[in-house]
Amino acid sequence: MSMIEVLATLKAKDIQLALKGDQLLVQGNKQALSEPATLALLREHKPALIELIRAGRYDASTAGRVEVPANRIPADARQITPDMLPLASLSQEAIDRIVASVPGGAANVQDIYPLAPLQQGILYHHASATQGDLYVLQAQFAFVGHERLAAFVQALQGVIDRHDILRTAVHWEGLEEPVQVVWRQATLALEEVVPDPADGPVAEQLRARFDSRHYRLDVTQAPLLRLVYARDEAGQRLVASLLFHHMAMDHSALDVVRHELQAFLLDQADGLGPAVPFRNYVAQARLGTREQEHEAFFREMLGEIDEPTLPFGLQDVQGDGGASEESGLGIGPGLSQRLRLQARQAGVSAASLFHLAWAQVLGALSGKQQVVFGTVLMGRMQGGGDNDRALGMFINTLPLRVDVGSQPVLAGVRATHARLTALLRHEHAPLALAQRCSGVLAPTPLFSALLNYRHSAAPSSAEPSAAWQGISNLSSQERSNYPLTLSVDDLGAGFSLTLLASAEVDGARLCGYMHTALEHLVQALEQTPQQALDRLSILAPAEREHLLRGLNDSRVSFPPAQTLHRRIEAQAAATPQALAAVCLGQSLTYAELNQRANALAHHLSALGVGPDERVAIVARRGLDTLVGLLA
Structure with missing residues (x-):
């Protein structure tokens, strides 16, 4: 890993460095500093980081940032040049x-x-x-x-x-x-x-x-x-x-x-x-990483992707979101704690586990092992800096490729985390640039599903502030042009899922798939970390049983063997006025069909037609043909 990548990783994890004598002081995000992978990174690059600080090439307040040019418009300007x-x-x-x-x-x-x-x-x-x-x-x-x-x-x-x-x-x-x-x-x-x-x-x-x-x-x-x-x-x-x-x-x-x-x-x-x-923020986006670096990164990640990831075949990413429906599902305290524990032990963020689980769901729904979906970036996974009190569009949507094939579960988790960490260095890249680095030809979209992992305040049970007396919040509205948008709210202790999905899709079922994928992923990390990713199911046991056995239970009880005309006779006796056939605006009840077929059969018998003798029927398609065949 280059020193630029090391600094980008530390920035993404909101970790700051300083020197006290000859000692390297590390401070910042406590969760990140408890991750074994982060500690190993700091130990490996400690001498180089110390030299960087001594040379005056590192500043905790500006590491990874560009120098923002001053605003040159005076307050009393009469003309702007x-x-x-x-x-x-x-x-x-x-x-x-x-x-x-x-x-x-x-x-x-x-x-x-x-x-x-x-x-x-x-x-x-x-x-x-x-x-x-x-x-x-x-x-x-x-x-x-x-x-x-x-x-x-x-x-x-x-x-x-x-x-x-x-x-x-x-x-x-x-x-x-x-x-x-x-x-x-x-x-x-x-x-x-x-x-x-x-x-x-x-x-x-x-x-x-x-x-x-x-x-x-x-x-x-x-x-x-x-x-x-x-x-x-x-x-x-x-x-x-x-x-x-x-x-x-x-x-x-x-x-x-x-x-x-x-x-x-x-x-x-x-x-x-x-x-x-x-x-x-605009200055950081404009003056930071060069476009050539963005392009090289996305070509390496997406260059061999020549088919889009389109769950359920949904590919309209230009819609108005008007037909979307919202579904939600909370993640219980038990599973939430297990997710955080396994993330910490694997040296990754909880966000990485959710990205991998979403990739498993999308892979199953689209038949892909190389899954691409959009992820929302800009400090929402790690936080830190001044952005937590700033207003504006401090986010960007970029494609993320996640492989959900035969690699071991633990390796897949770490690979997803590494790719997310690398993506953070390119968080200011335009989406159009990233998309054209794949082998998917326009106007076909590269992906049609999105994941928005965001840190949110847990619902408060405290009394509202006196500031809000006489004011109540009735509702808020979110929409997306993507047919599938999963928002994961990290509430500090627990998590919750909110899915905006096209009306063609059962959103509640998809939330269930995501929940099951998380359960199976954390269970594999706990018990069988070398198990292949593609062996994990997104189906709950009850749905799996229904799909494999319930829908295939095609046994039907038939009455003892009877000829067709005997069955028609029985139906005519049981429900004579029930509709038997409709064709070209005409219809026959079972009684009428049976009566006409019997009359023709008696006529044929009178003409000498017996068993196993062939009779030609010359008629246009319609009820007369049906009567003739039955006779």
């Missing part, structure tokens, strides 16, 4: 056109810089959608009255004022590359809508009216949020939908917003500390 934008490459004409679209002109432009990788993908879906926008999300709240609504609006405006990403607009028309423009001031839009009492509950009306399948936000105007509310006379309250664009916030950002809203509502915003500029 290309040299003021170190992160963007724009002509003066393009800058002037962008500035003209900003209320207040140049004086209201704080910064201009490119989009982060996942923002680019989201913008593609926004620009190509003919109606609606998959990535307009909703969170619904209820307020006891206008006073609490006003307090909420004021607090949210305070959060917007703090964070550049919430004061951002996106421009792409006529540009070689899209950019985001940070306004110095962007006011939250508040709109009242009038519900129709005949259309049902107010909350459902708002949700339907601003559903992302037909509603769009104007992303060229900041902020990328909007609050709409309506009076709920039946509930004696106000119901509001906070509409926000996924280009501005991801799942973890919502937790930061809630935390800061609470601080503003309690008049404690001074204790929040400085906001982390989103431009820092």
